[in-house]
Amino acid sequence: MTNINLITGFLGSGKTTTIQHLLQQKPESENWAILVNEFGEIGIDGALLANRGATLKEIPGGCMCCVNGLPMQVGLNMLLKQTNPDRLLIEPTGLGHPKQILNLLTSEVYQPFLTLQATFCLLDARQLSEPRYTGNDNFRDQLAAADIILANKSDTYSQHDINALTQWHNQDPLNRPLYRIEQGKVDSALLNTERTNRQSLPDNPHHHSHSRPNGLATLSLPGNQGWRRALNQGQGYTSCGWIFDSETCFSTSDLLDWVRLSPVDRVKGVMRIPEGTLIVNRQGFDFKIETQPVAPLDSRVELIHTREAPWNELQSALLKTRI
Structure with a gap:
């Protein structure tokens, strides 16, 4: 049985850095894998996460949940078949919507093989004061889908940012745990937190151009x-x-x-x-x-x-x- 955590967060929130810190805490006896998706075509996160002690699979160029989840299903099935990991960390693009990914991971076909544990959302609290973020459907829904909120880059927050974060958290109807962290440094013990947030998320349309039809080979x-x-x-x-x-x-x-x-x-x-x-x-x-x-x-x-x-x-x- 593979334990899975979704590591979400908008562009620049620090998802890749957080995964790097989690990999540093990986027990030697466990086999971990990473499924990473980027908006861009080049695959920067894959290069940053390579050779970190976990099997890596990349899905560059858009959103892994597009095309009825086919890109993610292919990548997920390959990882499960090739490595049978004890833990799988999934990093969707910062411009991706989590609903279809969560639906796929909890579907009947994967229930015998996967256990979806806590979903994390990386949040830069400075973005809570900027309408271009707070007005973005994906930004809001990534936060709504999380079991745990990680307020990253807290060493850069002004008092205004701290007040905005406190106000946002006080208004959270689920009263989910929130941790203020710096440079993605989070305790890997949180990965074992059970998934509790099952609230329904809206269906938001995806608009991606797919300029690379032949997959990773064209890189x-x-x-x-x-x-x-x-x-x-x-x-x-x-x-x-x-x-x-x-x-x-x-x-x-x-x-x-x-x-x-x-x-x-x-x-x-x-x-x-x-x-x-x-x-x-x-x-x-x-x-x-x-x-x-x-x-x-x-x-x-x-x-x-x-x-x-x-x-x-x-x-x-x-x-x-x-x-």
């Missing part, structure tokens, strides 16, 4: 092609991502300037630099960087914005950061 670089670009659009957001071959190396300082100055909402990347690997994660003005001595197999970077951005200009500037 490779054919022939001698050194890089490629991929676009995706839906739910009021647009993404543009690039993947570069293992021979491409970037100037650390020039790349950091490009990430910092790009006029978009979200930047995430795993890039080869002379020092090894540069991991960048920018949500608005929040900018986190990490370096590792071992170079990545390839370089990947993804930009997400609420409207069309000057992708060609940004691409030209990115290419100029190559060494």
